[in-house]
Amino acid sequence: AQTVTQSQPEMSVQEAETVTLSCTYDTSESDYYLFWYKQPPSRQMILVIRQEAYKQQNATENRFSVNFQKAAKSFSLKISDSQLGDAAMYFCAYTNTNAGKSTFGDGTTLTVKP
Amino acid sequence: DAGVTQSPTHLIKTRGQQVTLRCSPKSGHDTVSWYQQALGQGPQFIFQYYEEEERQRGNFPDRFSGHQFPNYSSELNVNALLLGDSALYLCASSLAIGTGGLTQYFGPGTRLTVL
Numbered sequence: 001a002q003t004v005t006q007s008q009p010e011m012s013v014q015e016a017e018t019v020t021l022s023c024t025y026d027t028s029e030s031d032y033y034l035f036w037y038k039q040p041p042s043r044q045m046i047l048v049i050r051q052e053a054y055k056q057q058n059a060t061e062n063r064f065s066v067n068f069q070k071a072a073k074s075f076s077l078k079i080s081d082s083q084l085g086d087a088a089m090y091f092c093a094y095t096n097t098n099a100g101k102s103t104f105g106d107g108t109t110l111t112v113k114p
Numbered sequence: 115d116a117g118v119t120q121s122p123t124h125l126i127k128t129r130g131q132q133v134t135l136r137c138s139p140k141s142g143h144d145t146v147s148w149y150q151q152a153l154g155q156g157p158q159f160i161f162q163y164y165e166e167e168e169r170q171r172g173n174f175p176d177r178f179s180g181h182q183f184p185n186y187s188s189e190l191n192v193n194a195l196l197l198g199d200s201a202l203y204l205c206a207s208s209l210a211i212g213t214g215g216l217t218q219y220f221g222p223g224t225r226l227t228v229l
Contacts, residue, residue, distance in 0.1 A: 004156075033216050033217075035217070035218075037220070042222075043202060043222060043223050044220065044221075044222045044223075045157075045204060045206075045220035045223075046220075047217065047218075047219065050217055091156050091157070093156075095216050095218075097216065100145065100147075100162060100169070100170065100208070100216060101147060101159045101162055101170050101172070102147075102157075102159065102206075102218060103159070104149075104156030104157050104158075105156050106154075106155050106156045107154075107155070107156055
């Protein structure tokens with residue numbers, strides 16, 4: 001069974017600074033997708049970024065980028081120029097391409113200080 | 115473009131009762147997955163529906179059942195409620211595997227409290 005581990009229960013960052021959230025996963029599969037989701041206190045889970053395992057290039061979406069290390073089974077999220085609106089719980093998720101279901105980590109609560 | 119919608123927003127039940135939660139997928143999506151999210155934890159996969167059939171199931175007892183309708187909307191039913199069933203129930207929709215799917219879009223959730 002796949003597992004996803006987020007080792008940082010809480011992180012904080014100063015507004016306009018950069019922060020990196022860590023995620024590791026365990027799988028025997030070679031083809032899969034990885035996701036970062038954001039869940040603000042209003043609780044709607046929002047897709048931040050996705051990475052296909054077969055792609056070597058790291059995904060980027062505006063201020064959000066990932067560092068995908070397939071051999072190390074590591075998938076970190078970097079948030080640049082942090083904004084107050086980035087404050088939320090961030091979840092890392094693994095999805096097997098054959099199964100379609102997602103396995104989530106327990107999340108990292110990000111606080112952004114003005 | 116309508117996103118994923120869920121109803122009701124909040125629900126309070128007592129132990130032993132039965133509950134039905136509803137979900138309408140994002141426009142154009144045909145696959146619906148249900149997750150249970152306990153306070154302070156990540157979502158746990160309950161099951162997934164495609165073409166009106168349960169395609170996959172997580173480690174949840176048979177008290178949890180579901181249904182998908184021809185319009186792709188879905189229901190989650192929980193029988194014989196336990197205190198431990200109190201959680202946020204999330205619905206996610208996606209396209210079918212092999213059609214460029216796998217990215218799941220979530221609804222706002224239903225907060226179930228069992229007393």
